[in-house]
Amino acid sequence: MSRYDTNVILYRLKKDATFRDRFRSDPTAALADADLTDEERQAFARWDVKRLNELGGSLHLLLSIPGLGGH
DSSP: OOHHHHHHHHHHHHHOHHHHHHHHHOHHHHTTTSOOOHHHHHHHHHTOHHHHHHTTOOHHHHHHSTTTSOO
16 A cells, blocks of 8 residues: 555545444444555554554654544
């Protein structure tokens, strides 16, 4: 997956409350159709902000997602 695609998922988590709720309930199911590597999928499922950032996720997005970010 590219940095762009990682950030598309993060942006969707930030802006799409329905998707965010599905992700909170079952991250594996919410990301089932996403084009992710196993490592990326695990980082999202664990909500490993540090690893997601290392994989190209925007730190701003990672910290600004309601209910998941740093707020």
